[in-house]
Amino acid sequence: MAYIEFLGAAGTVTGSKHLINTSTDGDGRNGAQVLVDCGLFQGQKEWRERNWQDLPINAAQIDAVILTHAHLDHCGWLPRLVKQGFRGPIFATPATIDLCGIILPDSGHLQEEDAAYHNKKQSSKHDPALPLYTEAEALACQPYFKPVNIGETTQAAAGISFQFVRAAHILGSAMAEVTLGVNGMQRMLVFTGDIGRLRDTTIAPGKVVHSGPAEPGAPDLLVMESTYGNRTHPTDDPRPQLAQLIRQTVERGGSVIIPAFAVERTQKLLFMLKQLMEDGQVPRVPVHVDSPMAIGAVQVFMKHTEEFGEDTKAMVQRWGSPLTWQGFNFDSTAEQSKKVNDLKYPFIIVSSSGMVTGGRIQHHLIHRLPDPRNLVIFIGFQAPGTRGALIKGGAKTVRFFAEDVPVRAQIAALEQFSDHADTPELLTWLKTFPKPPSVTYLVHGEPAAAQQLQQAITDALKWKVEIAQWQQKVQLT
Numbered sequence: 001m002a003y004i005e006f007l008g009a010a011g012t013v014t015g016s017k018h019l020i021n022t023s024t025d026g027d028g029r030n031g032a033q034v035l036v037d038c039g040l041f042q043g044q045k046e047w048r049e050r051n052w053q054d055l056p057i058n059a060a061q062i063d064a065v066i067l068t069h070a071h072l073d074h075c076g077w078l079p080r081l082v083k084q085g086f087r088g089p090i091f092a093t094p095a096t097i098d099l100c101g102i103i104l105p106d107s108g109h110l111q112e113e114d115a116a117y118h119n120k121k122q123s124s125k126h127d128p129a130l131p132l133y134t135e136a137e138a139l140a141c142q143p144y145f146k147p148v149n150i151g152e153t154t155q156a157a158a159g160i161s162f163q164f165v166r167a168a169h170i171l172g173s174a175m176a177e178v179t180l181g182v183n184g185m186q187r188m189l190v191f192t193g194d195i196g197r198l199r200d201t202t203i204a205p206g207k208v209v210h211s212g213p214a215e216p217g218a219p220d221l222l223v224m225e226s227t228y229g230n231r232t233h234p235t236d237d238p239r240p241q242l243a244q245l246i247r248q249t250v251e252r253g254g255s256v257i258i259p260a261f262a263v264e265r266t267q268k269l270l271f272m273l274k275q276l277m278e279d280g281q282v283p284r285v286p287v288h289v290d291s292p293m294a295i296g297a298v299q300v301f302m303k304h305t306e307e308f309g310e311d312t313k314a315m316v317q318r319w320g321s322p323l324t325w326q327g328f329n330f331d332s333t334a335e336q337s338k339k340v341n342d343l344k345y346p347f348i349i350v351s352s353s354g355m356v357t358g359g360r361i362q363h364h365l366i367h368r369l370p371d372p373r374n375l376v377i378f379i380g381f382q383a384p385g386t387r388g389a390l391i392k393g394g395a396k397t398v399r400f401f402a403e404d405v406p407v408r409a410q411i412a413a414l415e416q417f418s419d420h421a422d423t424p425e426l427l428t429w430l431k432t433f434p435k436p437p438s439v440t441y442l443v444h445g446e447p448a449a450a451q452q453l454q455q456a457i458t459d460a461l462k463w464k465v466e467i468a469q470w471q472q473k474v475q476l477t
């Protein structure tokens with residue numbers, strides 16, 4: 001009676017949650033229930049409202065969580081799960097655990113700030129507006145994390161064991177290869193989480209983590225992401241374009257605002273900026289990394305050298321820690337952040353969140369978007385419905401805290417920074433499988449991307465491919 005139930009990232013790219021259930025009563029009392037990922041829904045209101053719904057099962061009856069990586073759309077609902085009574089282990093790689101240690105409390109803090117802001121402005125239909133979880137509640141889930149290294153077989157619950165294999169997506173990211181033994185039958189399931197790009201120097205220049213996802217075992221069932229199921233990334237080096245964009249902006253007296261995920265993506269960008277400045281490609285204007293977790297994020301990044309690609313090892317050896325670089329400022333406190341608003345000369349701000357769904361980047365954009373001298377560069381995926389997607393898509397105004405802000409700044413996007421494999425890379429990876437899975441379920445993609453990837457896999461490999469539906473149950477035995 002074992003089954004998988006898709007509780008998120010079905011029909012959208014956020015809210016990843018996949019339940020493995022081997023119980024016959026549906027409530028985990030006579031079997032095991034393991035959740036793979038426990039992500040936050042982001043983007044359109046329709047999705048975000050799902051964060052407030054309870055799971056169809058009792059959180060206290062879930063035995064364990066296997067976490068693929070530390071992006072909020074994979075880990076951001078964990079504090080809510082613990083708040084609802086979950087008390088089992090959360091298995092993750094050591095780097096993922098360190099990242100969650102700064103990302104989840106920050107997420108709780110931002111939700112408290114937003115709720116307080118709405119209450120002050122009375123701009124929410126809820127009275128009072130409440131945070132989904134607080135910073136303290138996010139800290140309370142920390143003791144449940146249990147480190148599991150890549151390639152280490154671990155028992156998650158009765159009849160369910162797993163090992164992590166490298167996903168090469170972000171620092172600490174892994175796929176979960178789950179072995180299920182129920183009723184005398186064995187099934188291998190692979191949950192990809194997010195899949196990184198294949199190469200680091202030619203196809204994805206500047207990629208910081210390990211090169212390319214690991215070759216998997218032979219799963220009976222594959223649950224695979226499809227974020228870029230309808231895309232081919234540019235393969236050229238982004239550095240010349242980045243340098244040109246910054247030079248032009250500085251020449252006209254403008255500043256550069258870069259929304260970026262605070263961990264890893266920001267560090268990757270910083271190393272690139274440092275190199276371009278040292279080579280004289282970019283003027284030495286001040287760089288402000290404005291995030292409450294800025295310093296912690298650099299420390300986590302520098303600690304996990306086992307995750308670095310060859311390029312990154314060389315850059316770290318050459319330049320040392322970004323915390324020591326002249327002209328690079330790490331604004332941890334709110335006072336430091338506010339001072340950035342008073343700066344008049346050209347400078348570069350790197351701030352989160354990467355999709356402009358919250359955080360200090362909002363305030364920088366409110367101040368800088370109306371001025372045509374400024375430049376906003378997107379270097380990450382923008383989920384539909386997020387402010388990032390609206391601005392990138394050419395919106396003339398964008399709403400922040402119930403106020404419309406005109407968009408007059410130059411807007412640019414560099415797709416080379418993507419940490420997701422594109423369609424040709426996904427197909428190349430699938431071709432390394434020793435045999436086709438009996439069925440592949442596509443998750444974590446907008447409908448058009450998932451459909452196109454379904455077609456591409458069917459055409460190229462003749463595999464059976466389905467698109468996962470929200471709350472769909474797939475029988476395993």
Ligand SMILES: [Zn+2]
Pocket residue numbers: 069071074169194
């Ligand atoms: Zn991710």
